[in-house]
Amino acid sequence: MSEPGKEEFRKLVERYLDGTATFEERRALESYYTLFDSAPDASGILTEDQLEELGDRMKEKISRRLRPAAQPFFRRTYFRAAAAAAVLLAGIWLTLTYAPRHKKIADPIAATSISDRPVNRFLTLPDGSTVILHGDSRLEVDENFNQSERIVRLTGEAYFDVAHNPDTPFIIYTGKIKTTVLGTAFNIAAWPGQQDIIVSVTKGKVRVEDENRVIAVLTPDKQVTYNTESSAIGEKPVEAAEAIAWLQQDMTFDDMTLDELAGHLARRYEVNIAFENPELRKCRVTGRFSGTETLEEVMRTLSILMKTQYTITGKDVLIEGERNCI
Structure with a gap:
């Protein structure tokens, strides 16, 4: 990661910790933390204290939003590691923060x-x-x-x-x-x-x-x-x-192709999911959602992980982007 990118990410972390991050920044970051299941080292980008505080704060925020808090997936060591992982994906966060990645038109179900x-x-x-x-x-x-x-x-x-x-x-x-x-x-x-x-x-x-x-x-x-x-x-x-x-039983996936995951999400949220680039179907994902996320939150998190964009129009979802499997 470039030095300017590291500095921008530090600022993003500071905004999150001091409460000035936007709603979009907070929710996207929190949704990502619920999904990420492993993390490399991030020494030299954030201080030890920043990693600890970000991990603890993330646990608190996610627990408060999702309730209940006590899930084995949320461990102190996990959150600290996830904080480290997020640092290495700062480029993704900056893209999310400074450039719109999707448009959405949502429809509630009819009263039937x-x-x-x-x-x-x-x-x-x-x-x-x-x-x-x-x-x-x-x-x-x-x-x-x-x-x-x-x-x-x-x-x-x-x-x-x-x-x-x-x-x-x-x-x-x-x-x-x-x-x-x-x-x-x-x-x-x-x-x-x-x-x-x-x-x-x-x-x-x-x-x-x-x-x-x-x-x-x-x-x-x-x-x-x-x-x-x-x-x-x-x-x-x-x-x-x-x-x-x-809730979580059908939102846990291990080395699943994006095509398989899209089929599962289509059934769960009763939508149609299509790929602009068929090569994206072959990308593989491992992780776990809490089971309470909206379609919008799931798609936002996946777009961050896969460096894709998406459009939700009524019951139709289009996933766009080059094949860039992480």
């Missing part, structure tokens, strides 16, 4: 019934809330969604990250259970043929009710189990990471 399929899917509701729907689950969105209330009905399992709107409660019906939130993130498991309905909260607060009473008011790292046959209730503290471990 979502049919069950055997793959996990990422959905954006009309109010901006996001849902990761477990494979073989079903979500029905009320036709009057986002008027006086935001009502959905779930069969199976899903992770909700609800857009804050205190004037329009978000309500999920799962059999006999009604879960009401204003703005939070949580997991609900209500599978056909199973007596227990389980609600686990990763951030915010939710109220869980049956037909006759309030069952529980849950805060982060709390879980309630409701038995639909006996009406028995069990509330306990949990490691929220365990409740939503399924």
